[in-house]
Amino acid sequence: MNQSPAIQGKRVLLRKPIETDALDFFKCGRNAELVRMYGGDTRNLQPLTMEDARNFIDNILRNNLEWCVEYDGRCIGQARLTVSEADCRARYAVGLFDSSVWGIGLGTEITQLVLQYAFEELNLHRVDLRVLEYNHRAIACYQKCGFVIEGKEREGALIEGRFETDVIMSILDREYEALKTAF
Template sequence: MNQAPVIKGENVLLRQPIDSDVEDFLKVEVNEELVRMYGGNTKKMTAKTLERAQQYVESIRSRKIAWCIEYEGRLIGSARLTVNEEDNRARYAVGIFDPSVWSKGLGTEITQLVLQYAFEELELHRVDLRVLEYNKRAIRCYEKCGFIQEGIEREGALIEGKYETDVFMSILDREYFEKKVKKE
C-alpha cells in the first residue's frame, strides 16, 4: 500500500493532501492551548509561515498511513498510524489544529474511523498511543473509543521548565471487536 485510503465518516473525511490544505492551515492562527497539548513551548510561539504550512502538509503526504482531516470542506488537522508490521501493531496520533471545532466529538469520530481501518482492514493486533497527562480532553476521547491506560512515564517530558507525565494507552483487536458488538 502506497498511501492511506480515503475514509468518509458522518462529519469528517480522512484523505490525502490537496492544494487548498496549505491555505486552510495558514488561516488558523497558532493557538496557545494546542501548543501546550502537543507539548510545545508557548513562550516560543511564532506566527505560521507559508514554509511551515507546506512542511505540515508535506509531512502528511510523506507518511505511509496518514490523513488530512477535512471538516465542512476545509483542513482542520491530521491523523496517522505508524505500523510495526513485525509485531502487527501501530502507534496512533491525531491532532486537530483548529480550536473552533474542538468539543464537537470530531476527535472521537476520527479515532473510531482510524481504529476501524486498523483492525478491520489492516488486521492489526494492537494500536497504542501516548498523551500528556494534562490533556484530559484527549484522554476522555481515547477512553470513549476503547483505549485503556496501561502505564505512565513519570515526568519524562520537560515542558516550559516543568516535568510533565505521559500516559500510555492501547486497544487490542479483541477489545475493539467486543466494543463494536456491544454498539450494534
C-alpha cells in the first residue's frame, strides 16, 4: 500500500501530520454542526480535550492514505482514501474542522487534489463516498468535482433519535478524465 505523499494545491497542502496539528485541532474545539454532518450526536457534546486532539491526529498518521490539510500555515482538516486494491477503487472522506474556512472552496480544491492522486497516481477505476442527505454543502462540492449520485440508503443512519438517509456518490476514471481539463 502506498504512503500518502505531500500534495501541494493552490491554497492547501495535503501532508502527513506534524507536531502542531493537534494544537490546531484543539483550538477549533468541538463544533456541533461538524459533528452533525459526520453523523454524530450533538445532544450531549463534551468539550474537546487535548488528548482527543492528539488521538485524532495520531489516527491520521496511522492511515496510509490520509492527510492533514494545511491552509494558511495551520491544520484545518483531513482527507482520506481507503483503497481496495483488488477492485481498483477507493472510499473518499474529507472534513474541515475549522469552521472559519467553510464556504470558500477549500473542500473543492482538496477533493480535486485527492481525485487527481487517486486516478493519475494510483490508477484507480472508481472513487466513491457516502454523505448524509442533509449535508447539502458537501453534496454540492462533490457534484462540482464530478461525483454522480448513484442512489440512497433510505433512513439507514440513526442520528439523534431520527433515521437519516445516506447519499451514495461516485466518480469513475473516464468521468474524471473528461472533467480534468475543467479543474
